[in-house]
Amino acid sequence: MKKIVLFFILVKSLYAENFNDVTKALEKDDYKNAYTILKSLENKQDKNVLFELARLYDYGCWVRQNISEAVKYYKKAAALGHVEAKYNLGIIYYLGEDNLKNSDGKITACNKYMDEKDDIKPSLAVLQADDKEALNWFLKANKEGHSEAKNSINLICDSKPEICKQK
Structure with a gap:
């Protein structure tokens, strides 16, 4: 029995160390290292x-910007209770993919990328703005106390009150 307990403590401490390493890598803008560690931890469903x-x-950052992949992972995180993921989904659905990108087609100034042959193929479908879906995500985030969600709800309800009457 002691061996089983020690095994679980070891596994838990390794995971914590790895996620701490992710945090440190992100603080240093070392997206390659962060991505590598995150992918190794992905199946843990954290x-x-x-x-x-x-x-x-x-x-x-490190990967090509891919809103479809971002939405996939945000939804998984949201299903596990991540409030910021719910809010970010609201933002993505509120703005739509075209409005998320700046004039050079990117959101950030991340400039270190993996080789395209190693990256996943970008989605050909462009996520369109969807106020109703955005409202649903903002409502979920607001219910859990996200500080900006209420303002986002008001923004949608002021511009499209017919959507809010249905809620």
Whole structure:
């Protein structure tokens, strides 16, 4: 029995160390290292791991910006209770993919990318703005106390009150 307990303590401490390494890598803008560690932890179904993977795809850091992949990981993190993932989904659906990118087609100034042959292929489908879906995500985030969600709800309800009457 002691061996089993020690095994679980060891596994838990290794995971904590790895996620701490992710945090340190992100603080240093070492997206390659962060991505590598996150991908190794992806199957653990941890909301923080999935959220950070989503952000890398959302902002295009180390990987090509891929909003479809970002949404996939944000939804997984949101299903596990990550409030910021819910809010970010609201933002993505509110703005739509075209409005998320700046004039050079990227959101951030991340400039270190993996070789395209190693990256996943970008989605050909462009996520369109969807106020109703955005409202649903903002409502979920607001219910859990996200500080900006109420303002986002008001923004949608002021511009499209017919959507809010249905809620």
